[in-house]
Every structure is written in structure tokens, then in C-alpha cells.
Amino acid sequence: MKNLLLIFSIFGFCFSAFAQNLEINYKVDYTEKYKDLSRIENHLARSYLRDEINAMPFVNLSLLIKEKASLFYAEKSINSDNKKMRGYSAALRHSGGRDVFYKDDSLKLVLDEFAGKKCIVLADKKKYNSWEITKEHKMILGYKCFKATMEYESYDKYMEPLWIPVEAWFTPEISVSTGPLDFDGLPGLILEVTKDNMITYFATKIESREDLTLEIPSGKNTITYQEKDSIVKKKLLEIKKRSEMYGTEF
Secondary structure (H helix, E strand, O other): OOOHHHHHHHHOOOOOOOOOEEEEEEEEEEOHHHHOHHHOOOHHHHHHHHHHHHHHHHOOEEEEEEOOEEEEEEOOOOOHHHHHOOOHHHHHHHOOOOOEEEEOOOOEEEEEEEOOEEEEEEOOOOOOOOOEEEEEEEEEOOEEEEEEEEEEEEEOOOOOEEEEEEEEEEEOOOOOOOOOOOOOOOOOEEEEEEEOOOEEEEEEEEEEOOOOOOOOOOOOEEEEHHHHHHHHHHHHHHHHHHHHHHOOOO
């Protein structure tokens, strides 16, 4: 990992914090730039996004940590009125709240609602291995956090390579390498992270949970992230061909 030695020089000691059992609550919100509805010309699309933005504060996310294992998911104890709220379903989907993310020393997976079915996707363990850790820091919930940035490779709807920027704030005071969604790879817990300059996850509460138990998610089928990418790209190609055939927008 790039600049890992910088962390040791900043603190002047090795990170040897004891394993902890914790529950971290997160909220999620779009960046101000993404909330700018004036960039959207289509009235209906603008209305849908407005509803989603208004519903986003009602999405509650939790990260459970037991020693070196973690589980990230959307809280299910949601007011029934929230479920009926316009835009809530889209907000939950775009925040990753429909999926469950699990990590430990040897395993990284996502319980993914894929192609209409719940299945286990074995995630890419090396996806976040190119962090640039900086000296910039700030306090979050009483913890000193350091800024780290990176880009990871993805693809757009045309299946062209696309680099996604990530900005994370992590604390080495909690030495578990995890965070919201599948984010990891830093020498400490991620308390805030912004993905693609579009959406930010931020911790709102940290509490000790000595009674904590974690269950590894299970699904009917298990596929690798490479197999999922192949299926998605195949579907995109089918949609593109239909669009070209009927002269509709892709």
C-alpha cells in the first residue's frame, strides 16, 4: 500500500489496538454538486431525483465489528411510512442498502440482490489496495481521522473503462481495516467516505457491543465478482442492441 510508512511517522508508534466489538451507525447523503437539479433537463427525471434526495436522510446503515470481522447493512427497523415514501426505494438502492457486506481476514463477500435473486458475490480483495494516505486530519466523533484518496477501475454503460475517485477519512485508533459498503484497505476504521464525488457515508454514532455476534451471509448461489461483471456486461450489450434496433436512447 502506498504511503503506509507515512502513518507510522505521523503517530510515531505501531498500531496495536486491541480488537473491539463495536456498532457504528452511518448516514448517507448526496454531495451538493450532485444535488444541483438544474443540471437535469428532463422534468420527470428531475422530479424522481428530488424525491430520492429528500428520502436519503431516512436511510439508516450499520456496521458491526467483532474482532477482525465486520458486517455492513441497512437497518430493518424502519418506520412503515418511510417505506412508502416517494424516492425511498431508490435511495436505499443507490446507497447500497439492499445489499449486505461481510469481511474478515480470509473472506470478503456481498449478499447481492442480483438479477432478481439474492446471491453471494465473492468480492475483489485487492480493489482498494492503492490508497494515498495524507497528513491532513480532522476529528470525527472524538477520533482523530486521516484523509486517504484513491481511484478504482470500473466501467460505464458503454462498457468503457471508468475510474471512480474515492476520498476516505479513517482513524487508526480503531485498528480494524473496514468501513461502509466494501471499503477497506486502510490501517484503521473508515468513519467517512465519499464515492465518485457523488455520495458520502458518514458515521453518526459509535458504541461498544460486547454481546455482539456476526453471521456470515448466505445465499442460494455463489459467484465471483468477475462472473458478475460478465453477466452485467452481457445484459448491457443486449440493451444496447435493442436500443439500436428500435432507435431508442441507450
